Amino acid sequence: MANKVIISCAVTGAIHTPSMSPHLPITPEEIARSSIEAAEAGAAIIHLHARDPQTGEPTPDPAVFMRFLPVIKQSTDAVVNITTGGGLNMTLDDRLAAPLIAKPEMCSLNMGSMNFNISRAGDRVTHWKHPWEQPYLERTDNFIFRNTFKDIEGIVERLGKAHGTRFEFECYDVGHLYNLAYCLDRKIVEPPLFVQTIFGILGGIGAEPRNLLFMKETADRLFGDAYVWSTLAAGRHQLAFTTMAGINGGHVRVGLEDSLYIGRGRLARSNAEQVAKIRRILEELSLEIATPDEARALLKLKGGDRVGF
Ligand code: KMH
Ligand code: ZN
Numbered sequence: 092m093a094n095k096v097i098i099s100c101a102v103t104g105a106i107h108t109p110s111m112s113p114h115l116p117i118t119p120e121e122i123a124r125s126s127i128e129a130a131e132a133g134a135a136i137i138h139l140h141a142r143d144p145q146t147g148e149p150t151p152d153p154a155v156f157m158r159f160l161p162v163i164k165q166s167t168d169a170v171v172n173i174t175t176g177g178g179l180n181m182t183l184d185d186r187l188a189a190p191l192i193a194k195p196e197m198c199s200l201n202m203g204s205m206n207f208n209i210s211r212a213g214d215r216v217t218h219w220k221h222p223w224e225q226p227y228l229e230r231t232d233n234f235i236f237r238n239t240f241k242d243i244e245g246i247v248e249r250l251g252k253a254h255g256t257r258f259e260f261e262c263y264d265v266g267h268l269y270n271l272a273y274c275l276d277r278k279i280v281e282p283p284l285f286v287q288t289i290f291g292i293l294g295g296i297g298a299e300p301r302n303l304l305f306m307k308e309t310a311d312r313l314f315g316d317a318y319v320w321s322t323l324a325a326g327r328h329q330l331a332f333t334t335m336a337g338i339n340g341g342h343v344r345v346g347l348e349d350s351l352y353i354g355r356g357r358l359a360r361s362n363a364e365q366v367a368k369i370r371r372i373l374e375e376l377s378l379e380i381a382t383p384d385e386a387r388a389l390l391k392l393k394g395g396d397r398v399g400f
Pocket of ligand 1: 105175348
C-alpha cells in the first residue's frame, strides 16, 4: 500500500472555457460520463466543479451538481471530491452551497488568498462560442482569489467538523504550506493531510523542477508523516510534474481542469485519456495504482455511503 499511487482526476474546473476545447465536459451528462470513464481508466478520486449546461459558465447551483453526483456514485466507487474554490466570480457562500448539501467524502480547500491570473489563457482562441468567456478570463488580471484564515477555518467548521468531509489542501506556493502548518499546530485541521502542491498558476510558484523538490522538502519538514503528498501542474507542465511526483513518492492529479492537452499541440479527447497516460507511465516505473478503497484508507475518508447524494 505504501507505494501505491492515488490518481485524482479534475474533470472540468473553472479555468478553461468551452471555446478552448470541444472535449471539455459541460453538461451534467457530459461531466458524469467523463468522470465515469476517468474512474474506469484508474482515477481513484474525481474532483468536480459544475457548469451552466447552456453556456458552460461555472455555476455554484447545487441543483446542477445534483444532476451528476448521484450518477457518478451509482456507476463508480471513486471518491467524489467537490470544489470549494468554485469559479472566479463566486462568493464564499456560493462556493459552499453545493458541498454543504452533498456532504462529500472530500472537498478542495485553498490554503491562501492570491492573485490568480488566467487573463492570457484564451490567447489561442479565434472564435468565442459564448459572450461570457473572454471577459471572464481577461478580468483575472485584477482578481484576488480570496481564501483568508477565517474563510479557511469557516470551511473546516462547516464541512469538516459538521459533516466529516476531509480535504484536498491546495497549496499554490510555499507560504500556503506554512498556512497549513499553522492550522495543524492550532488543531484546526487533522492529519493525515492530503496536500496538493500546485505548480504553474500565475500568482503561485512557477513550474520549475527544483520547485517541486523545494515544496516537497518543505512539506516533509513541516508535516513529517502527518501528510500525504500529491501534485498537479498547469497546462503543458502537467505530465512532467506528475511523473516527477510519482518518481519522488507522490500521488498525482490530472484532468482537463488542469490541462486541455495530451501532448504538444494535441488536445486531450477525454479525461480518461490523461488518466490512462499517467497510469501507463507510473506502471512503466513499477509503481502501482491505488484503488478508491485504498485511497479511502490512506486518507481516512468517511466512506461513499455517508454522503448527501
Ligand atoms: N484549479 C486548480 C488549480 C479548487 O477547485 O478549489 C485548483 C483547484 C481549486 O482545483
Ligand atoms: Zn478545482
